[in-house]
Amino acid sequence: MxxxxxxxxxxxxxxxxxxxxxxxxxxxxxxxxxxxxxxxxxxxxxxxxGSADFKSLSVTLRTAVLDAEGKETVPALLLNYGSFIQSVIDFTLIALVIFFAVKAINRLRRQEQAAPPAPAPAEPSAEAKLLAEIRDLLSKR
Missing domain, CATH: 1.20.5 (Single alpha-helices involved in coiled-coils or other helix-helix interfaces)
Structure with a gap:
């Protein structure tokens, strides 16, 4: 192959x-x-x-070091905890939306499965039974 x-x-x-x-x-x-x-x-x-964006929240661990001209030689060291908080909030909200969507889909599936079966065909009338007996007798001859 x-x-x-x-x-x-x-x-x-x-x-x-x-x-x-x-x-x-x-x-x-x-x-x-x-x-x-x-x-x-x-x-x-x-x-x-008060704010939809927590990404700007941070704690300065080390301030920036500037030279004599005011240019940054060593950047500030920040602990950006706001990005983490924003990621947790985003994840939680997305998980909730997906949970409710799956819950709705499961409810629809259960309703489909619990739907009543199609009604059984109606029993033939007395006339139809009599005609069937006559047909069967005639076919035996």
Whole structure:
């Protein structure tokens, strides 16, 4: 078996195609969730916290060293804890949105599974039963 045909068999296997579709849809869904968090949820949170961006929060561990002309020779050393806080908030909000989306999808699946089965066909009327008996008797002759 040639390498090309082996690769073709691998690439067209159901699981690989399903995975590829999942990755593409997941990427698109990630953009939607990020937009929801950044454009809708974070501004609402900023109403309560006063700022939507914590990235500028830091503690100076060492101040910058300047030369006689005022140029920075040694940059300041900062502990940027605000970036960490912002990442934790972003992760939490994205995880919540995904949780609620998965919860809604699971609820829809349960409703589909719990749907009542199709009604059984109605029992034939007395006339239909009688006609069937007559047909059966005639076919035996």
């Amino acid at each position: 040639g390498m090309i045909s082996e690769f073709k068999e691998f690439a067209l296997r159901g699981n690989v195609v399903d995975l590829a579709v999942g990755v593409v849809i997941g990427g698109a869904f990630g953009k939607i969730v990020s937009s929801l968090v950044n454009d809708l949820i974070t501004p609402v949170i900023s109403l309560f916290t």
